Amino acid sequence: MTRTNIIRVITHPTGSFANRCCLLALFLLVLACSRANAQLAVKTNMLYWATTTPNLGAEVGLGEKTTGQVFFGLNPWRQSGGDHSSLRHWVLQPELRHWFCQKFNGWFVGAHAMGGQYNAGGVDLPLNILHTLEDHRYKGWYIGGGLTAGYQWPLSRHFSLEANIGAGYIYSPYKKYCVYCANDHKDGHRNYVGPTKAALSLVYVFGSNSKSEK
Numbered sequence: 001m002t003r004t005n006i007i008r009v010i011t012h013p014t015g016s017f018a019n020r021c022c023l024l025a026l027f028l029l030v031l032a033c034s035r036a037n038a039q040l041a042v043k044t045n046m047l048y049w050a051t052t053t054p055n056l057g058a059e060v061g062l063g064e065k066t067t068g069q070v071f072f073g074l075n076p077w078r079q080s081g082g083d084h085s086s087l088r089h090w091v092l093q094p095e096l097r098h099w100f101c102q103k104f105n106g107w108f109v110g111a112h113a114m115g116g117q118y119n120a121g122g123v124d125l126p127l128n129i130l131h132t133l134e135d136h137r138y139k140g141w142y143i144g145g146g147l148t149a150g151y152q153w154p155l156s157r158h159f160s161l162e163a164n165i166g167a168g169y170i171y172s173p174y175k176k177y178c179v180y181c182a183n184d185h186k187d188g189h190r191n192y193v194g195p196t197k198a199a200l201s202l203v204y205v206f207g208s209n210s211k212s213e214k
Contacts, residue, residue: 121137122137163201
């Protein structure tokens with residue numbers, strides 16, 4: 001993909017709105033970090049990178065056993081399947097967490113919201129996941145939320161490994177196109193209940209993580 005095409009994708013109305021959402025999320029995070037002694041961590045989901053989606057999350061301490069997280073992912077690329085192959089999308093996902101032991105250490109549960117846009121199709125996913133994507137393209141937006149559970153392992157003074165999974169509800173209106181006849185489409189929507197997130201993240205904690213503070 002050429003540099004010109006990448007710029008065109010990112011400056012498309014979808015990409016522009018995604019960038020505004022990301023800036024708003026970062027502003028809110030900086031505001032939260034202005035609290036005295038707020039502990040901050042940044043992270044990236046390695047499972048999400050497997051879909052060639054750059055992603056970044058930031059988490060800040062809000063209380064003794066409470067944190068708030070904002071996660072953002074943006075995939076502006078064409079896939080290797082050709083001109084009709086795409087998994088373009090963006091997602092913004094805020095989350096509130098309660099830790100059973102200490103912040104950034106051990107088990108936690110949380111509640112997350114999520115929203116974004118997508119333009120995906122012409123992709124043959126493994127295990128027959130979303131099999132209609134191979135011959136159709138879906139363009140739309142989504143909003144939803146759910147519950148999260150996970151565990152974080154401190155690895156050193158600053159680095160941790162985190163695994164989590166979430167489930168909930170998503171509402172998504174869309175336009176469905178035949179991959180090879182882009183002008184022919186059908187409107188539809190989906191009410192989805194099931195897994196909404198899965199992450200295996202590398203985490204960097206500014207200052208020090210809980211393990212080093214013991």
